[in-house]
Amino acid sequence: MTVEVLYFAWVRERIGLPRERVSTQAETVAGLIAELVAREERYAMAFADLSSLRVALDQDLADFDSPLAGVREVAFFPPMTGG
Amino acid sequence: MTVEVLYFAWVRERIGLPRERVSTQAETVAGLIAELVAREERYAMAFADLSSLRVALDQDLADFDSPLAGVREVAFFPPMTGG
């Protein structure tokens, strides 16, 4: 399947892209992260500490073990600092 | 001694006066109230239920057993409803 992957804040800066289309075999968010980390050092750096990352699937907050089936948009970002 | 006695809200309406000068022998607020109640029915009505009354001495909230010595202004009123 193909998903649109979005990066925000320092995740975007480390990876050097705001978004990209990704072909993946992964069944979960964690599987997708493993594929990305295997690609290049900048991905490994961005995903080094999952406790400081959040993920949204189709614009709803989700967990790293959430399934990817049917998902079109995956976003990775640090904890929010709004308000 | 002589004190200025002020009445507010329904206390003022029951007694029919916003303020008056009162000569008193009383040593406490309770003593002053007893003298006023003995005067006329409208005072007795106004002071019938002390639990629904508050008193201020020289513009600071006080108790019914507070001493009157040195006080110039005594005010009686129902619980406040500001804000």
Add this chain to the structure above:
Amino acid sequence: MRLAVQTEPFDLGAESVAFAAGAAGAGAVVTFTGIVRDNGGTLSAMEIEHYPGMTERAIAAIMEEARSRWALVDALVIHRHGRLAGGEMIMMVATAAPHRADAFAAAEFLMDYLKSRAPFWKKELGPEGATWVAAKDEDEAALRRW
């Protein structure tokens, strides 16, 4: 810190903007505005009586207390008295602090104290006549949390 006890209306917009602009170093500004409720026209007006002199003393003391408890940059209290129509603004409080928790806590504290410890008395003037507003047990209870 500024406090005003007045019969005239106040301009919530101008007061809010001036307060926020003057609060140097603040990251958080909270305002509270009290309005004469007009539920389907049953309340036509309100008459607010106060105790001149003591009112200002009591509010100043409440504001000093708030300043001693929280890291406030500034605070403002405006309270009207006299006759007010349904929908009119009765009073406002504003607090400014570096962080939101202090601004919120101080504004709620000021409101709880103004409700039960500042010498104002409200009389509702409805279609069936005038009634003094009774103090609520919950307002007295609200003071106990501080």
Add this chain to the structure above:
Amino acid sequence: MRLAVQTEPFDLGAESVAFAAGAAGAGAVVTFTGIVRDNGGTLSAMEIEHYPGMTERAIAAIMEEARSRWALVDALVIHRHGRLAGGEMIMMVATAAPHRADAFAAAEFLMDYLKSRAPFWKKELGPEGATWVAAKDEDEAALRRW
């Protein structure tokens, strides 16, 4: 209920007055305004990034949740993104309710959720460079009281 996510400044005065005037039946209006702190000029600017689409969804969900929990007459959220100078207003929340406890609680709830659950990220641009603002443990803890 209205929500706006925008780069443009907003007019706190005009927004506050329009909100209060439109809140029919309200006795209490609370506003919160967040300001870029400028402590002695050490913070020259702030850059706020957000997630278009999800931001609006998240804020709308937070506002619906507030309306389901408290007796609100109305609510408003305005949040800016992009580059903001020290002293500029970042965002505002307003709540209107018949009674003050609901208006205060809903405003604090909205702020707590906006801090940690709406997809905004703040970067401080100071004299020593740019730093992403770290989420605070106390902001996460603040959510647990609701």
